[in-house]
Amino acid sequence: MAFRPLKNYLLAPGPTAVPAEVLLRIAAPTIHHRTPQFEQVVAGVREQLKEVFQTSGDVLVLASSGTGAMEAGIVNTLSPGDPVLCVNGGKFGERWMKMARTYGLDVEELPVEWGRAVDPAAIRAALDRKPSTRAVLVQASETSTTVMHPVREIAEITRGRDTLLMVDGITAVGVTDVPMDRWGIDVLVSGSQKAFMLPPGLAFIALSDRAWAAAEKAKLPRFYLDLRRERTNLHQNTTAYTPAINLIYGLAQALGSMLEEGLPSIFARCDRLMRATRAGALAMGLRLVAPDAPSPAVTGVFVPEGVDGGKLQKYLRNTLGVEVAGGQDQFKGRVLRIAHLGYTGDFDTLVMLSALEMALSRFGVDVEFGRGPAAAQKIIAEALPAAAKS
Amino acid sequence: MAFRPLKNYLLAPGPTAVPAEVLLRIAAPTIHHRTPQFEQVVAGVREQLKEVFQTSGDVLVLASSGTGAMEAGIVNTLSPGDPVLCVNGGKFGERWMKMARTYGLDVEELPVEWGRAVDPAAIRAALDRKPSTRAVLVQASETSTTVMHPVREIAEITRGRDTLLMVDGITAVGVTDVPMDRWGIDVLVSGSQKAFMLPPGLAFIALSDRAWAAAEKAKLPRFYLDLRRERTNLHQNTTAYTPAINLIYGLAQALGSMLEEGLPSIFARCDRLMRATRAGALAMGLRLVAPDAPSPAVTGVFVPEGVDGGKLQKYLRNTLGVEVAGGQDQFKGRVLRIAHLGYTGDFDTLVMLSALEMALSRFGVDVEFGRGPAAAQKIIAEALPAAAKS
Secondary structure, rough: OOOOOOOOOOOOOOOOOOOOHHHHOOOOOOOOOOHHHHHHHHHHHHHHHHHOOOOOOOOOEEOOHHHHHHHHHHHHHHHOOOOOOEEEOHHHHHEEEEEEEHHHOEEEEEEOOOOOOHHHHHHHHHHHHHHOEEEEEEOOOOOOOOEOOHHHHHHHHOOOOOOEEEEEEOOOOOOOOOHHHHHHOOEEEEEEEOOOOOOOOEEEEEEOOHHHHHHHHHHOOOOOOOOOHHHHHHOOOOOOOOOOOOHHHHHHHHHHHHHOOOOOHHHHHHHHHHHHHHHHHOOOEEEEOOOOOEEEEEEEEEEEOOOHHHHHHHHHHHOOOOOOOEOHHHHHOOOOEEOOOOOOHHHHOOOHHHHHHHHHOOOOOOOOOOOOHHHHHHHHOOOOOOOOOO | OOOOOOOOOEEEOOOOOOOHHHHHHHOOHHHOOOOOOHHHHHHHHHHHHHHHHHOOOEEEEEOOOOOHHHHHHHHHHHHOOOOEEEOOOOOOHHHHHHHHHOOEEEEEEEEOOOOOOHHHHHHHHHHHHOOOOEEEEEEEEEEOOOEEEOHHHHHHHHOOOOOOOEEEEEOOOOOOOHHHHHHHHOEEEEEEEOOOOOOOOOEEEOOOOOHHHHHHHHOOOOOOOHHHHHHHHHOOOOOOOOHHEEEEEHHHHHHHHHHHHHHHHHHHHHHHHHHHHHHHHHHOOOOOOOOOEEEEOOOEEEOOOOOOOOHHHHHHHHHEEEEEOOOOHHHHOOEEEEOOOOOEEEOHHHHHHHHHHHHHHOOOOOOOOHHHHHHHHHHHOOOOOOOOOE
């Protein structure tokens, strides 16, 4: 038994909901990519992506998942045996590490407790100990633990050294302020199914001048992910290999919407939905996964003792139409992760909190209906403009 | 000035036209990929892809262009220094070679004149000379020269040796009979924007048992393109990394249409459109690029002396709405390539031949209207069922 009609609320930290306008744009007839018509689309997204990445450099578009772009960051800037420092505070930090090992890099792990952010002092100490470290690899937003790492502070450390800062911004770019050029990030990666309000299938990557210089010397092999070739092509408003044409139509549409809303408004919205969700969760007596350094992309909550998180997640999906993510590894069955990024509005957050209260009550948790949503409403209402009273 | 309404006929050898039903399916709301709902979609395409690839083994779906899948073939089965034999008879043969060199393989080139197919005897001789050759890399259909290489005969040579046969079937799978298991192909690759009637963004790759065995020993580094990880996930009806969800919806729809039409009917249609196009081109006095071993995916014709092929192609696109491909490298400005694969019907071929006649006349070529289409009609009509006369 489920709500009928079962309206679906996709509140996972990617894929996120895609606006109907974008879906319909994606459904436009495929045209050939080696045409002035398509090159015009690429020229448009090329400039708009720079604004979203806050860089004057090129942002390259790959037909791949975000993982492909992470790998592109590594293989384009490093050589076998290069020492790198990987911040490992969750599943995606772990992915940086596995990738770096796959390519024969000399990997130093900086382990971070799940739910906590890395301490920049630990990075400084590691780089002081090993100044030959060629790169620091970190997540801006570690999606698996709903934590925000202090990228700005880390960049202050790497900027003055011969060490690249490689940032997985998959759930950070277009969610919160990560000004690539101003902070001095060397490699910044994102993916279409996050803030970009698109289905998965595209990934984005931008390199700083010194990362491009490193690309000239990097010895790791790459072909499909060779960014020098992609850059040469981008400068002619095309791509090295056949691009995911229809997704790029959608990208043009979605970037238009993003820039019309404006980055400051998007950042404020994600921050507000994060605060509303946290307030709502606390009001229902739930414990937060990332108490101190929360990501505005996604909030993690521990499910109450005695409740099976996997079953709760399925109940939310199948009976109420609300899709949130579960926990991974040590968080499996214990955590729900609720997204704020992309095409997510204030009412989606209220829907989710209401659904969570009702679902918990069905799992035998003593819930006073309305407390979670009310706490969230309070925060959302603060952002409302005053009404004209006459 | 252009025809109004300018109806567009996409007759390039990829991207090819996408049926409206597939476009609309792609526009369905994005759902989360780690759900039983999406796993069911994957389970469906998983079985259907085996039928199209004519293999009992797994066909893996990557979020990448076809080039990504070609690279996956190399990095999953080979190790640095491995001797490989690359058949280089066009742009895509050249790509195999560049890729193999990028990864430090010991590359032997088997050059083939553009427009000609490789002679299997030359492959046999090369392998006899160097029995340690680990793989032969070849195109089934070399899209740039519109040639079909004799994969069946090549497989007869590699099958009995310790040499893998790696086939770029990007414009061959679902176009013509390339029965992977029956012929003994070890790696077979294709892409969504070809016979699969989808926009670009997905690539497919299947490995034989001995290629999977090679994958266990292969030392080339790979992460995003690691097929062992993809296979483990596919066996749970999912993918290692976030899949291109909406394109996979479209894939389910398109595979359904393909299997409903049936492979024999599709192969017969592509063959018929090739024969019709060739007959039409010859009737207009054009010379064929691949006189002896034509690909049923695409026909290449030389433009008449004195006509600029690039301008002719643009005229066809902008004035008449007919998109064909031009020539590359030595064929640039001299060749048009006209596709038969995917969602291409008999009348599309007639439209294209009519358009070509009219365009040529505007470029000052002495054309007798109707000769090209008439020659094609004759071939198409032979395939028509008899009419009930009473």
